[in-house]
Amino acid sequence: MSVRFANNNDGWMERVPRIQKELGEPVIVIQHLSKTYTIPGTDESVHALHDIHLAPESEFYPIRRGEFVILRGPSGGGKTTLLNILGTIDNATSGSVEILGEAISDISSDKYLSDLRLRRIGFVFQTFNLLGTMSAYENVELPMTIRGKLGHKESKERALMLLETVGLQDRIAHLPSELSGGEQQRVTIARALSNDPDILLLDEPTGDLDTLNTIEIMNLLLRINKERKTTCVMVTHNPDVECYADRLLYLEDGRFVKQAINKVQTPLVLEQYQEYLRKKDE
């Protein structure tokens, strides 16, 4: 699909389809973003992203504060690559990336980027990545201890409050190995929220979960997105959770090929969804 450029940036929000929810200012803007991986020891390279945009001038406009965006598309399409670049854990080969009004570039220092990640971006992956020797409570408290902004009492209170938010007030002393997959993912989400990030980046957060836990985790994310206005960018292969997004972006062969808007975010209802899955299997 072609990228349509206007003559200027003025009034781009007028072109954006209206949704029920109020969104804020742009928090992710990318222009001419490309990523090529070179395969070590060979002349071969893989073009994971090709000149993509999330920009005022493009039909794929910037991601705005409070927006819930789901990235979909076939395997190898570039979804994780894009998420890693947005999370500043990988570099673009060319193009520009602006996160929360700050330009990210090759010359951004490691200290600056790690500080940005610690303060303003939360990560949730398919595999829960919890520290196995630490309790749920200690896992959630850790990023606050690393940041060092809160005193011990405040960070303890905040960790307990976050564990309550994700419904794990009765599991605070459990080790990850003593928790179910859904519970571990809740701890990961609580940990990702510990420094009150502006953006949550989620890579297949329900990939390892059953139907009930998928719905519970998606409902939790929806609540966080709406109540805290946390911008969510989530990669998933599950088309059934598209209803949770404000916007769906489809990436194929390293390019955005399609975008769809949900005027209203709609949670799945467990019984109806189970019935739908049963009928689909018949």
Ligand SMILES: Nc1ncnc2c1ncn2[C@@H]1O[C@H](COP(=O)(O)OP(=O)(O)OP(=O)(O)O)[C@@H](O)[C@H]1O
């Ligand atoms: N570290 C790497 N080195 C070389 N090639 C890579 C690397 N990471 C990703 N790629 C390649 O870049 C392309 C995009 O990969 P990416 O993981 O971003 O796709 P994806 O859409 O997330 O796929 P999936 O849905 O299977 O997770 C693929 O062809 C992949 O093989």
